[in-house]
Amino acid sequence: MTEPIIQVRDLRREFVVRSPAGRLRRARTVVAAVDGLSFDLAEGAAVGYIGANGAGKSTTIKMLTGILVPTEGTVRTCGLDPVRRRRDLARQIGVVFGQRSQLWWDLPLAESFRALAAIHRLPEASWPVRRDELVDRLDLGAFLATPVRQLSLGQRIRGEIAAALLHSPRLLILDEPTIGLDVLSKERLRVFLAEQRALHGTTLLLTTHDMDDVQRLTDRVLVVDHGRLVYDGTLPGLTAQVGAERVMVVDLVEPVADLGPVDGARRVAVESDGLRHRFAFTPERTTAGAILEAVGRRGQVRDLAIEEPDIEDVVRRLYLAPSAVRRSTDAGPAATA
Protein backbone atom coordinates (compact mmCIF):
# COMPACT_ATOMS: atom_id res chain seq x y z
CA MET A 1 0.00 0.00 0.00
CA THR A 2 1.28 3.49 -0.81
CA GLU A 3 2.15 5.75 2.09
CA PRO A 4 -0.58 8.25 3.07
CA ILE A 5 0.19 11.80 1.90
CA ILE A 6 -0.63 12.99 5.42
CA GLN A 7 -0.15 10.86 8.51
CA VAL A 8 -0.95 12.29 11.93
CA ARG A 9 -0.52 10.32 15.15
CA ASP A 10 -1.48 11.41 18.68
CA LEU A 11 -0.75 14.99 17.75
CA ARG A 12 -0.84 17.61 20.48
CA ARG A 13 0.00 21.30 20.53
CA GLU A 14 -0.15 23.39 23.66
CA PHE A 15 -0.03 27.15 24.03
CA VAL A 16 0.75 29.03 27.19
CA VAL A 17 -1.78 31.79 27.76
CA ARG A 18 -1.15 34.48 30.34
CA SER A 19 -4.08 36.40 31.77
CA PRO A 20 -4.34 39.06 34.50
CA ALA A 21 -4.87 37.59 37.99
CA GLY A 22 -5.14 40.41 40.45
CA ARG A 23 -3.41 43.77 40.16
CA LEU A 24 0.16 42.66 39.66
CA ARG A 25 0.06 38.95 38.97
CA ARG A 26 -0.53 37.13 35.72
CA ALA A 27 -1.92 33.59 35.71
CA ARG A 28 -0.32 31.07 33.37
CA THR A 29 -2.68 28.59 31.71
CA VAL A 30 -1.78 25.84 29.28
CA VAL A 31 -4.29 25.48 26.45
CA ALA A 32 -4.24 22.34 24.27
CA ALA A 33 -5.26 23.69 20.83
CA VAL A 34 -4.77 20.20 19.33
CA ASP A 35 -5.25 17.33 21.72
CA GLY A 36 -4.47 13.78 20.59
CA LEU A 37 -5.31 13.92 16.90
CA SER A 38 -4.79 10.89 14.62
CA PHE A 39 -5.76 10.51 10.96
CA ASP A 40 -4.44 9.50 7.54
CA LEU A 41 -5.08 11.11 4.17
CA ALA A 42 -4.63 9.08 1.01
CA GLU A 43 -3.03 10.67 -2.05
CA GLY A 44 -5.72 12.14 -4.31
CA ALA A 45 -8.26 12.59 -1.49
CA ALA A 46 -10.29 15.77 -1.04
CA VAL A 47 -10.99 16.40 2.61
CA GLY A 48 -12.92 19.09 4.46
CA TYR A 49 -11.46 19.87 7.89
CA ILE A 50 -14.20 21.59 9.83
CA GLY A 51 -15.05 22.75 13.33
CA ALA A 52 -16.21 25.78 15.28
CA ASN A 53 -14.01 28.85 15.86
CA GLY A 54 -11.05 27.92 18.01
CA ALA A 55 -11.47 24.16 17.48
CA GLY A 56 -7.86 23.75 16.40
CA LYS A 57 -8.03 23.72 12.59
CA SER A 58 -5.40 26.37 11.84
CA THR A 59 -3.08 24.98 14.49
CA THR A 60 -3.29 21.55 12.83
CA ILE A 61 -2.54 23.05 9.42
CA LYS A 62 0.43 24.95 10.79
CA MET A 63 1.84 21.66 12.13
CA LEU A 64 1.15 19.86 8.84
CA THR A 65 3.10 22.52 6.97
CA GLY A 66 6.00 22.88 9.41
CA ILE A 67 5.13 26.37 10.68
CA LEU A 68 4.46 25.10 14.21
CA VAL A 69 6.31 22.42 16.16
CA PRO A 70 4.06 19.79 17.80
CA THR A 71 4.22 19.52 21.58
CA GLU A 72 3.69 15.75 21.28
CA GLY A 73 2.92 13.18 18.60
CA THR A 74 4.05 12.87 15.00
CA VAL A 75 3.17 14.36 11.63
CA ARG A 76 4.36 13.25 8.23
CA THR A 77 3.36 15.28 5.21
CA CYS A 78 4.36 13.90 1.79
CA GLY A 79 6.46 11.38 3.72
CA LEU A 80 8.50 14.16 5.40
CA ASP A 81 8.81 15.60 8.88
CA PRO A 82 7.38 19.07 8.15
CA VAL A 83 9.53 20.96 10.64
CA ARG A 84 12.87 19.35 9.76
CA ARG A 85 12.23 19.20 6.01
CA ARG A 86 10.26 22.41 5.54
CA ARG A 87 12.12 23.45 2.38
CA ASP A 88 11.75 20.06 0.70
CA LEU A 89 8.11 19.97 1.72
CA ALA A 90 7.50 23.42 0.21
CA ARG A 91 8.30 21.97 -3.21
CA GLN A 92 5.54 19.39 -2.86
CA ILE A 93 2.75 21.37 -1.25
CA GLY A 94 0.83 24.56 -1.91
CA VAL A 95 -0.75 26.47 0.97
CA VAL A 96 -3.27 29.30 0.93
CA PHE A 97 -4.40 31.12 4.05
CA GLY A 98 -7.49 33.11 3.04
CA GLN A 99 -6.85 35.84 5.58
CA ARG A 100 -3.09 36.17 5.14
CA SER A 101 -1.17 36.86 1.97
CA GLN A 102 1.84 34.87 0.89
CA LEU A 103 2.46 37.16 -2.06
CA TRP A 104 4.81 40.12 -2.13
CA TRP A 105 2.57 43.03 -1.22
CA ASP A 106 4.41 45.67 -3.29
CA LEU A 107 5.25 43.53 -6.30
CA PRO A 108 3.02 43.17 -9.34
CA LEU A 109 1.42 39.74 -9.46
CA ALA A 110 3.55 38.74 -12.45
CA GLU A 111 6.73 39.46 -10.45
CA SER A 112 5.46 37.40 -7.53
CA PHE A 113 5.00 34.48 -9.91
CA ARG A 114 8.51 35.00 -11.27
CA ALA A 115 9.97 35.10 -7.77
CA LEU A 116 8.15 31.90 -6.81
CA ALA A 117 9.36 30.16 -9.97
CA ALA A 118 12.93 31.08 -8.95
CA ILE A 119 12.40 29.91 -5.35
CA HIS A 120 11.04 26.56 -6.51
CA ARG A 121 13.73 26.39 -9.25
CA LEU A 122 11.09 25.69 -11.89
CA PRO A 123 12.48 25.08 -15.41
CA GLU A 124 12.46 28.26 -17.48
CA ALA A 125 11.14 26.27 -20.43
CA SER A 126 8.02 25.01 -18.70
CA TRP A 127 6.88 27.23 -15.82
CA PRO A 128 5.49 30.04 -18.01
CA VAL A 129 3.18 27.48 -19.62
CA ARG A 130 1.79 26.55 -16.22
CA ARG A 131 1.54 30.24 -15.25
CA ASP A 132 -0.38 31.03 -18.42
CA GLU A 133 -2.78 28.15 -17.76
CA LEU A 134 -3.44 29.39 -14.22
CA VAL A 135 -3.73 33.04 -15.31
CA ASP A 136 -6.21 31.99 -17.96
CA ARG A 137 -8.31 29.69 -15.76
CA LEU A 138 -8.35 32.14 -12.83
CA ASP A 139 -8.97 35.12 -15.05
CA LEU A 140 -5.92 37.03 -13.81
CA GLY A 141 -4.68 38.45 -17.11
CA ALA A 142 -5.90 42.00 -16.43
CA PHE A 143 -4.11 42.21 -13.03
CA LEU A 144 -0.66 40.82 -13.79
CA ALA A 145 0.93 44.27 -13.65
CA THR A 146 -0.99 45.34 -10.52
CA PRO A 147 0.81 45.37 -7.15
CA VAL A 148 -0.79 42.82 -4.86
CA ARG A 149 -1.83 45.45 -2.31
CA GLN A 150 -4.06 47.08 -4.93
CA LEU A 151 -5.99 43.89 -5.76
CA SER A 152 -9.51 43.29 -4.51
CA LEU A 153 -9.96 40.40 -2.08
CA GLY A 154 -11.33 38.12 -4.80
CA GLN A 155 -8.49 39.00 -7.20
CA ARG A 156 -5.91 38.50 -4.47
CA ILE A 157 -7.26 35.09 -3.45
CA ARG A 158 -7.17 33.99 -7.10
CA GLY A 159 -3.59 35.25 -7.25
CA GLU A 160 -2.75 33.34 -4.05
CA ILE A 161 -4.19 30.14 -5.46
CA ALA A 162 -2.30 30.55 -8.74
CA ALA A 163 0.88 31.14 -6.71
CA ALA A 164 0.23 28.03 -4.60
CA LEU A 165 -0.30 25.88 -7.71
CA LEU A 166 2.50 27.28 -9.88
CA HIS A 167 4.88 24.46 -8.97
CA SER A 168 2.15 21.80 -9.46
CA PRO A 169 2.16 20.56 -5.85
CA ARG A 170 0.91 17.08 -4.89
CA LEU A 171 -1.00 18.52 -1.96
CA LEU A 172 -2.96 21.76 -1.79
CA ILE A 173 -3.93 23.03 1.66
CA LEU A 174 -6.48 25.80 1.79
CA ASP A 175 -7.36 27.55 5.05
CA GLU A 176 -10.70 29.34 4.58
CA PRO A 177 -10.12 30.11 0.89
CA THR A 178 -13.58 31.53 0.19
CA ILE A 179 -13.92 33.67 3.32
CA GLY A 180 -15.21 37.15 2.48
CA LEU A 181 -15.80 36.38 -1.21
CA ASP A 182 -19.10 37.15 -2.93
CA VAL A 183 -21.30 34.30 -4.16
CA LEU A 184 -20.06 34.48 -7.75
CA SER A 185 -16.37 34.56 -6.80
CA LYS A 186 -16.85 31.60 -4.46
CA GLU A 187 -18.53 29.66 -7.20
CA ARG A 188 -15.81 30.41 -9.75
CA LEU A 189 -13.15 29.34 -7.29
CA ARG A 190 -14.92 26.06 -6.55
CA VAL A 191 -15.26 25.29 -10.26
CA PHE A 192 -11.57 26.00 -10.74
CA LEU A 193 -10.46 23.84 -7.80
CA ALA A 194 -12.66 20.92 -8.85
CA GLU A 195 -11.28 21.20 -12.37
CA GLN A 196 -7.64 21.28 -11.18
CA ARG A 197 -8.24 18.23 -9.05
CA ALA A 198 -9.79 16.34 -11.95
CA LEU A 199 -6.92 17.35 -14.27
CA HIS A 200 -3.94 16.84 -11.97
CA GLY A 201 -5.18 14.54 -9.18
CA THR A 202 -4.02 17.08 -6.57
CA THR A 203 -4.82 16.09 -2.98
CA LEU A 204 -6.94 18.74 -1.30
CA LEU A 205 -7.24 19.60 2.39
CA LEU A 206 -9.61 22.44 3.07
CA THR A 207 -10.76 24.24 6.20
CA THR A 208 -13.92 26.23 5.79
CA HIS A 209 -17.04 27.49 7.51
CA ASP A 210 -18.97 27.21 4.24
CA MET A 211 -20.95 24.02 3.79
CA ASP A 212 -21.15 24.58 0.03
CA ASP A 213 -17.31 24.43 -0.14
CA VAL A 214 -17.36 21.09 1.64
CA GLN A 215 -20.17 19.73 -0.45
CA ARG A 216 -18.75 20.80 -3.79
CA LEU A 217 -15.09 20.11 -3.22
CA THR A 218 -14.60 17.25 -0.80
CA ASP A 219 -15.50 13.60 -0.43
CA ARG A 220 -14.53 13.17 3.20
CA VAL A 221 -15.08 15.32 6.25
CA LEU A 222 -13.07 15.50 9.47
CA VAL A 223 -14.69 17.43 12.31
CA VAL A 224 -12.53 18.70 15.11
CA ASP A 225 -13.74 19.88 18.52
CA HIS A 226 -11.39 21.21 21.21
CA GLY A 227 -8.47 19.79 19.28
CA ARG A 228 -9.96 16.29 19.06
CA LEU A 229 -11.42 14.46 16.09
CA VAL A 230 -15.14 13.87 16.63
CA TYR A 231 -16.21 12.77 13.16
CA ASP A 232 -14.50 11.14 10.20
CA GLY A 233 -16.73 10.20 7.29
CA THR A 234 -18.82 11.55 4.43
CA LEU A 235 -20.79 14.80 4.46
CA PRO A 236 -24.17 13.06 3.89
CA GLY A 237 -23.23 10.71 6.74
CA LEU A 238 -22.51 13.70 8.97
CA THR A 239 -25.69 15.62 8.17
CA ALA A 240 -27.76 12.42 8.53
CA GLN A 241 -26.14 11.66 11.86
CA VAL A 242 -27.00 15.04 13.33
CA GLY A 243 -30.39 15.20 11.58
CA ALA A 244 -29.53 18.46 9.78
CA GLU A 245 -32.03 19.45 7.13
CA ARG A 246 -31.50 20.75 3.61
CA VAL A 247 -33.95 23.35 2.33
CA MET A 248 -35.43 23.30 -1.16
CA VAL A 249 -36.51 26.73 -2.40
CA VAL A 250 -39.07 26.54 -5.21
CA ASP A 251 -40.18 29.57 -7.27
CA LEU A 252 -43.47 29.20 -9.13
CA VAL A 253 -44.61 30.85 -12.37
CA GLU A 254 -48.00 31.74 -10.81
CA PRO A 255 -48.56 32.15 -7.06
CA VAL A 256 -50.15 29.29 -5.13
CA ALA A 257 -51.10 30.16 -1.56
CA ASP A 258 -50.99 26.59 -0.25
CA LEU A 259 -49.28 23.73 -2.06
CA GLY A 260 -50.63 21.25 0.53
CA PRO A 261 -48.53 18.60 2.29
CA VAL A 262 -45.48 17.17 0.54
CA ASP A 263 -44.55 13.66 1.69
CA GLY A 264 -41.38 13.54 3.79
CA ALA A 265 -40.81 17.32 3.66
CA ARG A 266 -41.63 20.07 6.14
CA ARG A 267 -42.97 23.34 4.78
CA VAL A 268 -40.80 26.09 6.24
CA ALA A 269 -42.19 29.22 4.59
CA VAL A 270 -44.38 30.64 1.86
CA GLU A 271 -43.00 33.94 0.57
CA SER A 272 -43.78 36.59 -2.05
CA ASP A 273 -47.54 35.98 -1.82
CA GLY A 274 -47.22 32.31 -2.77
CA LEU A 275 -44.58 32.64 -5.50
CA ARG A 276 -41.77 31.16 -3.36
CA HIS A 277 -42.07 28.05 -1.16
CA ARG A 278 -39.44 26.54 1.14
CA PHE A 279 -39.38 22.87 2.14
CA ALA A 280 -36.98 21.34 4.66
CA PHE A 281 -36.02 17.68 4.25
CA THR A 282 -33.42 15.07 5.07
CA PRO A 283 -32.23 12.52 2.51
CA GLU A 284 -33.57 9.68 4.71
CA ARG A 285 -37.14 10.93 4.45
CA THR A 286 -37.35 12.06 0.82
CA THR A 287 -35.36 13.38 -2.13
CA ALA A 288 -35.20 16.74 -3.88
CA GLY A 289 -36.60 15.00 -6.98
CA ALA A 290 -39.66 13.70 -5.11
CA ILE A 291 -40.39 17.16 -3.65
CA LEU A 292 -40.07 18.75 -7.07
CA GLU A 293 -42.44 16.20 -8.56
CA ALA A 294 -45.03 16.77 -5.81
CA VAL A 295 -44.81 20.57 -6.19
CA GLY A 296 -44.93 20.30 -9.99
CA ARG A 297 -48.31 18.56 -9.76
CA ARG A 298 -49.79 21.61 -8.02
CA GLY A 299 -48.01 24.50 -9.69
CA GLN A 300 -45.63 25.32 -12.54
CA VAL A 301 -42.05 25.50 -11.27
CA ARG A 302 -39.95 28.40 -12.61
CA ASP A 303 -36.75 27.92 -10.63
CA LEU A 304 -35.35 26.02 -7.68
CA ALA A 305 -32.36 26.02 -5.36
CA ILE A 306 -31.15 23.80 -2.54
CA GLU A 307 -29.77 25.42 0.59
CA GLU A 308 -27.34 23.26 2.52
CA PRO A 309 -27.36 23.25 6.32
CA ASP A 310 -25.03 25.72 7.93
CA ILE A 311 -21.69 24.22 9.05
CA GLU A 312 -21.92 25.94 12.40
CA ASP A 313 -25.33 24.36 12.94
CA VAL A 314 -24.14 20.87 11.98
CA VAL A 315 -21.10 21.20 14.20
CA ARG A 316 -23.20 22.50 17.10
CA ARG A 317 -25.54 19.52 16.80
CA LEU A 318 -22.56 17.19 16.64
CA TYR A 319 -21.09 18.67 19.80
CA LEU A 320 -24.43 18.34 21.57
CA ALA A 321 -24.53 14.58 20.95
CA PRO A 322 -20.88 13.59 21.33
CA SER A 323 -21.41 9.96 22.35
CA ALA A 324 -23.30 9.24 19.14
CA VAL A 325 -20.66 10.53 16.81
CA ARG A 326 -17.23 9.48 18.00
CA ARG A 327 -16.73 6.98 15.28
CA SER A 328 -15.02 6.66 11.94
CA THR A 329 -16.83 5.57 8.83
CA ASP A 330 -13.78 5.73 6.57
CA ALA A 331 -10.91 3.34 6.27
CA GLY A 332 -7.88 4.37 8.27
CA PRO A 333 -7.34 4.95 11.96
CA ALA A 334 -10.42 5.46 14.06
CA ALA A 335 -11.23 8.92 15.29
CA THR A 336 -9.68 9.49 18.65
CA ALA A 337 -12.28 9.89 21.36
Ligand SMILES: Nc1ncnc2c1ncn2[C@@H]1O[C@H](COP(=O)(O)OP(=O)(O)OP(=O)(O)O)[C@@H](O)[C@H]1O
Ligand atom coordinates in the same frame (compact mmCIF):
# COMPACT_ATOMS: atom_id res chain seq x y z
N1 LIG B 1 -0.32 31.51 19.33
C1 LIG B 1 -1.31 31.18 20.18
N2 LIG B 1 -1.22 31.48 21.49
C2 LIG B 1 -2.18 31.12 22.36
N3 LIG B 1 -3.30 30.46 22.01
C3 LIG B 1 -3.45 30.13 20.71
C4 LIG B 1 -2.46 30.47 19.73
N4 LIG B 1 -2.89 30.00 18.52
C5 LIG B 1 -4.09 29.39 18.74
N5 LIG B 1 -4.42 29.48 20.05
C6 LIG B 1 -5.62 28.94 20.67
O1 LIG B 1 -5.77 27.58 20.27
C7 LIG B 1 -7.11 27.28 20.01
C8 LIG B 1 -7.26 26.77 18.58
O2 LIG B 1 -6.99 27.83 17.67
P1 LIG B 1 -7.03 27.65 16.08
O3 LIG B 1 -6.64 28.96 15.47
O4 LIG B 1 -6.25 26.45 15.70
O5 LIG B 1 -8.58 27.37 15.85
P2 LIG B 1 -9.41 27.30 14.47
O6 LIG B 1 -10.21 26.04 14.54
O7 LIG B 1 -8.51 27.47 13.31
O8 LIG B 1 -10.37 28.55 14.64
P3 LIG B 1 -11.01 29.55 13.53
O9 LIG B 1 -12.11 28.80 12.85
O10 LIG B 1 -11.54 30.66 14.37
O11 LIG B 1 -9.90 29.97 12.60
C9 LIG B 1 -7.90 28.53 20.30
O12 LIG B 1 -8.40 28.45 21.61
C10 LIG B 1 -6.88 29.64 20.19
O13 LIG B 1 -7.22 30.73 21.00
